[in-house]
Amino acid sequence: xxxxxxxxxxxxxxxxxxxxxxxxxxxxxxxxxxxxxxxxxxxxxxxxxxxxxxxxxxxxxxxxxxxxxxxxxxxxxxxxxxxxxxxxxxxxxxxxxxxxxxxxxxxxxxxxxxxxxxxxxxxxxxxxxxxxxxxxxxxxxxxxxxxxxxxxxxxxxxxxxxxxxxxxxxxxxxxxxxxxxxxxxxxxxxxxxxxxxxxxxxxxxxxxxxxxxxxxxxxxxxxxxxxxxx
Numbered sequence: 001x002x003x004x005x006x007x008x009x010x011x012x013x014x015x016x017x018x019x020x021x022x023x024x025x026x027x028x029x030x031x032x033x034x035x036x037x038x039x040x041x042x043x044x045x046x047x048x049x050x051x052x053x054x055x056x057x058x059x060x061x062x063x064x065x066x067x068x069x070x071x072x073x074x075x076x077x078x079x080x081x082x083x084x085x086x087x088x089x090x091x092x093x094x095x096x097x098x099x100x101x102x103x104x105x106x107x108x109x110x111x112x113x114x115x116x117x118x119x120x121x122x123x124x125x126x127x128x129x130x131x132x133x134x135x136x137x138x139x140x141x142x143x144x145x146x147x148x149x150x151x152x153x154x155x156x157x158x159x160x161x162x163x164x165x166x167x168x169x170x171x172x173x174x175x176x177x178x179x180x181x182x183x184x185x186x187x188x189x190x191x192x193x194x195x196x197x198x199x200x201x202x203x204x205x206x207x208x209x210x211x212x213x214x215x216x217x218x219x220x221x222x223x224x225x226x227x228x229x230x
Contacts (some may be wrong), residue, residue: 007186008075008100012124017077018181021022022073025056025082033059033115036146037066040113044068047112052135053101053119057083059093063115064092071111075100102127106138114138114145118223121150121187125166128188132198139230143203147226151209153188154222156182166190178214195224204229 031065041047044067051060054072056079064070064087072094074080080096087094099105101119114135120128128149135145152166158179159175160168166188176177190198192207199205205228212221 007124011101011185012048012075013072014185019056019078019082020077024181026058027056027061027086029059029062032148033117033146034062035114036115036227037063037068040146041068041142043115046216048110050104050106050111050114050135050138052104052111052114052116052131054083054096055079057086058174059115059117060094061086061090061092062063064094065090071095071097071106071229073099073101073104074096100127102130102134104131104134106134108137109140110138110229112140112143114143116145116147116149118150120147122185123188124186125164125188125190125194128190129198136201136230142229143230145226145228145230147228148210148223149195149226150187150189151222151224152191154189155218155219156187157189166194176215178219190224192224195226199226199228202228202230 047068049063049068049070051072054060054074060070060072060083072083077098080098084096102123120131155170156170160170163169167186168201169186170182174180195207208225210223210225
């Protein structure tokens with residue numbers, strides 16, 4: 001338990017430092033999130049959406065601008081501060097909490113939707129499982145979740161030491177790789193079957209694959225897109 005807590009503190013400190021830099025505070029939402037939000041929730045007013053692991057708030061702010069009732073949580077106080085400052089500048093209301101995803105704390109049957117974009121692989125598989133279970137509990141019946149997480153074919157697996165079945169210590173990043181800021185992080189890369197198992201409580205689950213290449217195909221991001229309905 002103490003080891004887990006120390007890793008959490010270390011990860012929080014890392015993201016406090018990263019979110020203090022403009023480079024890690026993008027303003028524009030990812031098109032996958034835009035498409036999901038606008039196609040899955042045609043009625044936006046009074047529709048409660050959680051941005052789980054909101055970072056600097058680009059998706060939370062987009063959804064608030066579209067008329068959703070937005071909640072957001074992140075491990076980084078700095079990220080939450082950026083989110084709130086941006087929201088205030090735009091006259092938007094976003095209810096925020098500072099928590100890692102697996103310690104989210106919301107009532108049962110509360111949200112119509114949850115988006116978790118590129119967040120959970122920064123924790124352990126156990127933390128991912130806990131976050132998904134809590135997400136399931138906090139969704140209303142029929143509520144929807146959109147998760148983007150890294151898969152086991154991601155290029156980073158070649159640049160790290162495997163420390164468990166799904167965890168890699170990314171010791172060899174830098175030196176021209178496109179994710180030098182993640183050097184020495186521990187990340188979790190799951191298979192599709194593992195994701196299916198984590199989402200077994202959901203009524204309906206669709207998993208797609210997304211690839212993005214860098215440096216003329218030398219580095220290929222491997223992401224799973226999980227669309228789930230309670």
